[in-house]
Amino acid sequence: MKTQRSTRAALVRFVQVATASAAFALIAACGGGGDDNNNSTPAGGVKLQVVSFGDSLSDVGTYTPVAAANFGGGRFTTNPGQIWVQNVAQYYGDTLTPAMTGGFGVAPQTQSGLGYAQGGALVTNPIGINHVSSDPANYTGALTVPVVQQLQNYLTAHGSFNAGQLVIVNGGGNDILYNFQLAVAGAITPAQASAAIGKAAIDLAGVIGKIVQSGATHVLVSNVPDIGATPQGLMVSAAQRALLTQASLGFNQALAAALTQTGLMSKVIYLDIVPVLANVTANFAQFGFTVSNTGTACNLQAMAAAAKKFGEPNPQAFATSLFCSPETLTVAGADQTYMYADTVHPTTHLGALYAQAAEQVVAKSGLGK
Incomplete structure (x- = not known):
């Protein structure tokens, strides 16, 4: 297990090959573009x-302490571009920033923002994608x-929601990928994978229900x-691609059904x-666009190759839009x-x-324009 210092040193070595300019630090300051203090009517x-x-x-920058400062990355897209929730926030006159930062060798720190989404997060399981479960105190992986x-x-921090807020919820994609990978590896059966994905959808509906119960009026x-229709889907066999599509649509059906059965669909x-x-x-x-789902805007192969050259034990971990610039x-x-920026995340x-x-x-x- 690498220490925090060795992890950061490895990341810095990678940036010396993968990027060509030290000016990337300015990207860390790139936010949603809205002005919370002006009184003008926003575009929305x-x-x-x-x-x-x-x-x-929906992660607006949890991993910026390393990804932005050392790589010019910071979000799961073609950095320094915004992701969709930042654009929505800007449309309604707000600037969305992270509620927590850290990971990849940096201890988590609570921030003042209201962007709670985190790359790698599952709906209920804290051991998400790229999380180092054997020694989480070292923060060598994603926070998830x-x-x-x-x-x-x-x-805990704010107590409740209010009518002046738009609460955005997404989730489940990592639950699909996590259980799909387990099924492909033979660790669980396809039926077990399907059941776990369905449970994640029901659990997410429960989260949404608690948001509504806690005062949110605009959710x-x-x-x-459809993960099967992303570059990730085109990288696997036709049979596995069909399973990814089936799993994605199955999650969505289970989520919609749970929201309907609990009376929440009419409230969101x-x-x-x-x-x-x-x-x-x-x-x-x-x-x-000139390229649809058949390629990635980030040169993932070159990014992984550079990490491998400098001795990273898991160079593919760098083949993600989080480190893309x-x-x-x-x-x-x-x-x-x-x-697509990488195999699953949208470009700017x-x-x-x-x-x-x-x-x-x-x-x-009926809200806004």
Whole structure:
């Protein structure tokens, strides 16, 4: 097990090859772009404070102490671009920043932001993707505070929600990938994987229910994208791709059913992101992309190769958009011309389209424009 010092040293060695400029530190200051103190009407037609819970799709910078300062990364996208929840917050006149930072050799620190989502987080299991479970006190991996604990952390700090907030919830993608990988490895049966994924959906509905019970009147729930239709899905066999799609849709069906059965569906704003992304994939050129789900904007192979060259025991851990910067893009401008930053996370451009879809369903609910 590496110490905190050796972990950070390894990360710094990697950046000397993977990036070419020390100017990346300025990216750490890149936020949502809104001004919380001005009184002008934001683009969304109503000013809202945004609170966010979830996983890497909504992580606004948990791992910035290492990823931004040393790599020019910081979020799971084509950095320094924003992710979708930041765009939504900006649309309603807010700036969304992390509630906690740390991981990868840095002890967790509570921050003042309301972005509780963390890359690698599952719905209830604290041992998430890339979490070092054998020695969590060293923080050599991702923090992966589960969504259920994210909510508890918010309630401990703030007590309740209010009518001036838009609470965004996503989750389940890591539960799908985690159980899928276990099933492929033969550690569990496909039936056990399906049951675990379904339980995660029901658990997420329980989290949403507690959010509503705690005073939230505007709750935006995004279901899980079809992972089988991402570059990750194209990397595996056709049979495994079908299982990823089946697992994604199964989670979404279980989540929708649980919300309906508990009477919550009428109390939340539900974003079905699957048809939105399917439409973009089918018509990618019309949306300004040159590459759909067949490639990644970040040069993942080169990033992993550089880490391997410097002796990293798990170089593939660096093959993620969390460490992606303009200098590690596959081609210049790929943040706008590719749909996906890495095998599952949207680029800046696709994240903006994701945000637009969210803003549209919020507007249809009668809130803002």
